[in-house]
Amino acid sequence: MTTQSIKVTIKRGPxxxxxxxxxxxxxxxxxxxVSWVQQNADPTLSYRFACRVGMCGSCAMMVNGVPRWTCRTHISKVIKDGAVTIAPLRNLPVIKDLVVDMDPFFDKWVEAEGVHHGSLTRHDPIAPVDETSATRVEANAGIECINCSVCYAACDTVAGNPDYLGPAALQRAWTLLNDAKDEGRGAILDAVSGSGGCHNCHSIGSCTTYCPNDLDPMSAIAGLKRETTKSFFRRGR
Structure with missing residues (x-):
């Protein structure tokens, strides 16, 4: 990096x-x-981080208007004319400075039935899973989501419709829908076909573009659209 210093603007919510x-x-x-600013210039600055190696996702922020994991984003890749602007994640309430309230994000997971629906107990034999099946491949495709909310911050549909479940919750629903061990198919389809469900997605693709783990929530949402539509017509018979 040739510049001797960086002009940093930090948006501090309200x-x-x-x-x-x-x-x-x-x-x-x-x-x-961000750490330098907090340690050397303004000790009141609040922000989140944990692992610093791109594993936890807690350091996600807006960098020049783009949601990113800040621990894996080198300044040399984002600096423009010697300057960079850092802000809290979009589409979530700001608690203080760069810290956002993640509750609405996780509440959407629950609304989308993004929890395992099982019937077996610890006393039952482990159910076999065919790792080569098409449904297992679909389930595995989204399993590395770490709930960082980058896709949620990137989503223009969330920005315009706070009731929209969002890419991460819908991708989780798609993962469970394709999981042979999950028995909540009906509940999942009902949850994701409602007023805030998958059919609100405009397929812009920002969720897939900015996912730091290279997941594809847009394709998962497209899968939910297909399955909910099939379910609707089956019930209408």
Missing amino acids: DGQGAFDVPAHDNQTVLDV
Whole structure:
């Protein structure tokens, strides 16, 4: 990096914003920049992080208007004219500074029936799973979601419709719908076909574009659209 310092603007939710000159270093991440500000310029700055290696997703923020994991985002990739703007994740209430309230995001998982529906007990034999089946492949495709909410922040449908369940919750519903061990098919289809369900998706694809784990929520939502439509016509017979 050729610049000696970085002009950093940090949006602090309803409290306004702060401007800082942060020393530039090689291999510097956005999270490094935020940490420098908190440790050296403004100890009142609040933000979240944990693992720092791209495993937990808790450091997700908006960087120049794009949702990213800040621990895996190098400043050299996002800096423009020696400056960068960092803000809290979009589409979620701001608690303080760069910290957002994740409750609405996780509440959508529950609304989408994104929990395992099982009937076996610990005393029953483990049910066999065909890892090569088409449904298992679909289930595995979204299993690495770590609930970071980047897709939720990227989604314009969520921005315009707060009742929309969102990409992560719907992808989780699709995963369970294709899980041979899950017995909640009817409940899942009912949950994702309601007023805030999968048919609100406009297939813009921001969720898939910005997913740090290279998952494809848009395709999962398309699958739910197909299955809910089939279910509707079957019931109408």
